[in-house]
Amino acid sequence: MTDTHRFSRQRLAWIILSASFFTCMLLTVTVPIGVSALLQNATQALDVVVQANQGTVGIEGQNGPRRAVLAGEPAQPVGPQTSIWTDTTASALMTVMTPEGQQTLVTMQVAGNSTLQLDQAAAPRFGVSNRSFRVLVDLQAGRVRLDVPRFGSRPLELALTTPQGGRIDVIESGRYTLEVSNDVTQVTVVSDGHATVSSQGQTLVLEPGQRMEISPDSAPVGPFDPARDLIRNGDFSEGLDNWALFSWQVELPDQPKGETTVQPNGGDPVLRLTRQGVGHADVRLTQSVNQDVSDYEFLRLSATLRVVDQSLGVCGVQGSECPLFIIVNYVDDSGISRVWQHGFFANGTIDDNLTPGACISCAVVQRPHDRVPLGQLYFYDVDLIQELAIQGALPPRYVESVTLVGSGHSFTTEVSDVALIVE
Numbered sequence: 001m002t003d004t005h006r007f008s009r010q011r012l013a014w015i016i017l018s019a020s021f022f023t024c025m026l027l028t029v030t031v032p033i034g035v036s037a038l039l040q041n042a043t044q045a046l047d048v049v050v051q052a053n054q055g056t057v058g059i060e061g062q063n064g065p066r067r068a069v070l071a072g073e074p075a076q077p078v079g080p081q082t083s084i085w086t087d088t089t090a091s092a093l094m095t096v097m098t099p100e101g102q103q104t105l106v107t108m109q110v111a112g113n114s115t116l117q118l119d120q121a122a123a124p125r126f127g128v129s130n131r132s133f134r135v136l137v138d139l140q141a142g143r144v145r146l147d148v149p150r151f152g153s154r155p156l157e158l159a160l161t162t163p164q165g166g167r168i169d170v171i172e173s174g175r176y177t178l179e180v181s182n183d184v185t186q187v188t189v190v191s192d193g194h195a196t197v198s199s200q201g202q203t204l205v206l207e208p209g210q211r212m213e214i215s216p217d218s219a220p221v222g223p224f225d226p227a228r229d230l231i232r233n234g235d236f237s238e239g240l241d242n243w244a245l246f247s248w249q250v251e252l253p254d255q256p257k258g259e260t261t262v263q264p265n266g267g268d269p270v271l272r273l274t275r276q277g278v279g280h281a282d283v284r285l286t287q288s289v290n291q292d293v294s295d296y297e298f299l300r301l302s303a304t305l306r307v308v309d310q311s312l313g314v315c316g317v318q319g320s321e322c323p324l325f326i327i328v329n330y331v332d333d334s335g336i337s338r339v340w341q342h343g344f345f346a347n348g349t350i351d352d353n354l355t356p357g358a359c360i361s362c363a364v365v366q367r368p369h370d371r372v373p374l375g376q377l378y379f380y381d382v383d384l385i386q387e388l389a390i391q392g393a394l395p396p397r398y399v400e401s402v403t404l405v406g407s408g409h410s411f412t413t414e415v416s417d418v419a420l421i422v423e
Contacts, residue, residue: 042125046105046133047097048118051075053109053378054370055090059083072373083117086110086142093377096135099123105133105156107147109304109379114142119161124154132157139180145302145381146176147417148193149268166199166214174208177227185214188227190421191235197222211423227298227423230289231402235417236262236269243285252279258406260285271415273324273406274309280321282407289399289420294333296422299396301328302381304416305344307372311410313348314355315369320362322369323413325405328384328420330396337400340388343369344378365393377416 050059052071060066062081069076075095078084086092092110097103110116120136132155139160148158150173158170160178162185170176174193179186187197188211195206202219204212212222232242239262248257258275260283275281293299307323315322322343332338341364350357350368357368365388372378385395402420406413 042129043122043131044099044125045079046121046123046135047099048078048094048121049075049097050078050084050092050094051373051376053091053093054112055087057090057092057110058085060085071371072376075376078118080118080120080122083115084110086112086114088112091379091381093379094118095377096121098133104149106135106158107149107377108137109145109147109381111143111145111381114144115140116142116144135159136161138162139178139185141180143177143179145190145379146170146178147304148173148176162214164199164214164216164218166197166220169196169198171195183215187212187214190227190419191229225423227421230291230293230399230420230422231287231418234419236271236415239269240285243287246284246286248275248281248283250277250279250281252277255279255281257281258283260406265414265416268416271404272412273404273415274412275406275408276410278409280316280407280409282321282405284403284405286401286403288401290401291399291422292397293399293422294397297385298421298423299384299399300381300421300423301326301384301402301419302379302421303418304377304379305372306375306377306414306416307344307346308375308412308414309410310345310347310374310408310412312345312355312408314350314357315343315345315359316408317354317356318361319343319356319359319369321408323406323408323411324415325403325407326380326418327364327403327405328396329400329403331398331400332394333397334394335397338393338396339364340384340393341366342380342382344372344380345369346372346374365391367391 052069054071057069060083091112094108096106117138119138122134124131134157137160139162160168162180164185166185168187171194175190177188189195189206189208192208197204197212197220199214200219204220210223212220214220250257255277261272262269263272310323312321322345324344325341327341329339348355
């Protein structure tokens with residue numbers, strides 16, 4: 001064998017050995033990095049459902065036909081790039097949960113005349129990932145209220161975009177409202193929580209009780225005078241503090257009273273009024289407000305509730321036994337004390353002779369009771385000043401108290417929160 005051949009074979013061996021070494025080193029480094037990247041970045045869809053709270057809600061997926069969801073129907077699952085519409089007679093509830101459906105991350109109450117698109121709702125696929133849950137929503141028109149419970153071990157990135165070019169990032173658990181019109185977006189941190197509002201390269205941080213605005217192609221402006229909740233402990237996070245609980249009233253002496261409790265509900269408390277028996281029974285909780293509201297433009301009453309069980313049809317033979325009434329005692333502009341009330345029921349058919357749709361024995365300002373889907377979460381939202389004007393009543397000058405009443409024969413009602421927002 002010549003020296004040239006020997007040298008060629010040695011050089012080939014070194015080349016093979018060097019290539020093997022570098023390949024081994026490359027695989028040693030890149031495979032763990034690749035596996036780590038896969039474990040960190042792989043995602044799966046969050047569990048998102050939409051139910052019609054009132055009326056008919058439109059849902060349209062990216063590659064599917066437009067669906068109509070009616071109040072009382074089961075909640076419908078939705079995925080990314082899904083649009084949701086409500087008209088003047090409809091409202092919706094969108095709930096974002098972990099992939100197993102064990103933890104609620106966001107509850108979004110969508111008011112009438114609103115349009116939004118769910119752009120993204122993703123969770124890490126593997127538990128070893130330190131990535132956050134991520135939810136991105138494009139609010140194109142209307143009004144929404146966000147309830148973000150206390151985060152678990154994994155953080156949540158929640159962002160909303162608006163037509164004015166703004167972006168709102170929710171930083172902490174709390175309650176937030178956003179309202180989008182043609183001219184402006186208004187963002188309010190109602191209670192707890194913080195949010196960053198960005199537009200045109202500038203950012204503002206909103207703290208609890210602050211509000212700001214975004215105009216088209218403009219930087220965010222604010223904070224402005226806050227929207228303020230006149231009800232303390234309206235979410236029952238402190239039990240029944242600030243609420244006066246009255247004794248159960250039972251019509252028949254041999255029949256049992258009911259129970260009034262505040263119970264955990266997936267980490268968030270809920271007021272529960274329950275009674276099993278024959279004959280009428282009722283209980284009430286009252287909070288004294290004692291607030292002059294004459295200088296406020298908006299007086300918005302809202303509540304989130306669920307009628308779990310109800311034995312009577314509608315609200316009884318006189319319309320006075322709803323499983324839940326919300327009552328506001330106020331003084332109107334003429335100085336006369338008035339009572340406004342609204343009832344909610346889940347079972348029965350309205351019949352003016354048997355089960356009327358409103359209380360016929362109550363001397364109060366009222367509209368017909370609201371039918372709510374049995375067993376489903378329901379939210380109620382009304383501007384009392386506008387509502388009283390529609391009913392031909394003078395606006396309130398002074399709010400004395402807000403009362404919750406559970407009544408009927410056998411019933412179970414849950415109230416997650418009640419608020420009276422002035423702005």
